Amino acid sequence: MSTINFAKREISFKIVYYGPAMSGKTTNLRYIYTTIPEKVKGDFTSIATETERTLFFDFLPLELGSIKGFTIRLSLYTVPGQYIYKLTRKSVLRATDGIVFVADSQIEKKQENIDSFQDMIENLIEFGENVETMPIILQYNKRDLPNILSIEELQQDLNKDNKYQYFEAIAQEGINVIETLKAVTKLVVQKA
Amino acid sequence: MEGRLSKVQIVLNEEELKKIEELFGEFLAESEARDIVLLNKSGELLAKSGDITSDVAQNISALAAGVFSATNELARLLGEKEFTITFHQGQETNIHISLITQNALLAMIFDNKLPIGAIRFWAKKTGTEIKPIIEQAEKRAESQTQKVINEDVEKDIEDLF
Numbered sequence: 522m523s524t525i526n527f528a529k530r531e532i533s534f535k536i537v538y539y540g541p542a543m544s545g546k547t548t549n550l551r552y553i554y555t556t557i558p559e560k561v562k563g564d565f566t567s568i569a570t571e572t573e574r575t576l577f578f579d580f581l582p583l584e585l586g587s588i589k590g591f592t593i594r595l596s597l598y599t600v601p602g603q604y605i606y607k608l609t610r611k612s613v614l615r616a617t618d619g620i621v622f623v624a625d626s627q628i629e630k631k632q633e634n635i636d637s638f639q640d641m642i643e644n645l646i647e648f649g650e651n652v653e654t655m656p657i658i659l660q661y662n663k664r665d666l667p668n669i670l671s672i673e674e675l676q677q678d679l680n681k682d683n684k685y686q687y688f689e690a691i692a693q694e695g696i697n698v699i700e701t702l703k704a705v706t707k708l709v710v711q712k713a
Numbered sequence: 714m715e716g717r718l719s720k721v722q723i724v725l726n727e728e729e730l731k732k733i734e735e736l737f738g739e740f741l742a743e744s745e746a747r748d749i750v751l752l753n754k755s756g757e758l759l760a761k762s763g764d765i766t767s768d769v770a771q772n773i774s775a776l777a778a779g780v781f782s783a784t785n786e787l788a789r790l791l792g793e794k795e796f797t798i799t800f801h802q803g804q805e806t807n808i809h810i811s812l813i814t815q816n817a818l819l820a821m822i823f824d825n826k827l828p829i830g831a832i833r834f835w836a837k838k839t840g841t842e843i844k845p846i847i848e849q850a851e852k853r854a855e856s857q858t859q860k861v862i863n864e865d866v867e868k869d870i871e872d873l874f
Contacts, residue, residue: 596757615755
């Protein structure tokens, strides 16, 4: 649910980074936080367990600049990937304007990617969102690891109809992290 | 139904924002609240009053909406449609979060001087007063079919990064 503040000429969007456990969602946000600090408005908030696993969500507010006289603000969130946090994950996804689905390219994560994507679609349907028009970008992460699925396989699993734009990423090194953010920003702004 | 409503935007114009801020100012003085923050279910800050900075208010909005949304999953597990109020009590500070329209939440922060009953009273009174303004803004957003940004923004967004 984007918010338009005509008084301040601001539009705010909520973007959620979704995906299976340990796929690199928090790493994406941390990279953004350290790379474009001048655009960060406020703190990077992480509600994590003692072992740095996301418990509830991470939150990063950005102010990108203005387009056609409107300041564009983004609120980036991650969901907890672990299975037990299914309902927490669902609650973070509520009222989102766009999604980055971060998939783990490792072969052994194949089924987890598929399950997490399915879980996301089911949650969106339950919220009454239109899955066809929801802005979604795929990020195939950890492309530097040795034991990974081919892009064709990942596409077959998550993007059979080639409906979504995808990026091959190495979030830890920042490769294609900003490009992914840029792509989802384009989709949500164009929809507003 | 709930899904459809959850997508309603809140479009505040200058007059509405001014009115809300005026009311917040009055209630702040009367109720001895420390800060008042108006947010939507997505966790976006709509208006604030008090000494709180915008950055902190933005973070409070994100967390309050998160708490509220999680509480509602809890409600559903217990067979309840929705919990409309959450309240957190600390040594020095209390925060009262209440749902005032389908999409807007009001967070009021108090020192520990005030009894809980008074906090609930002031939160309810403030919520009731600003409810019509928010509803008007929601209604307008619902009927607004025209896009805010019509032009091709691809290049503009490239330039932002």
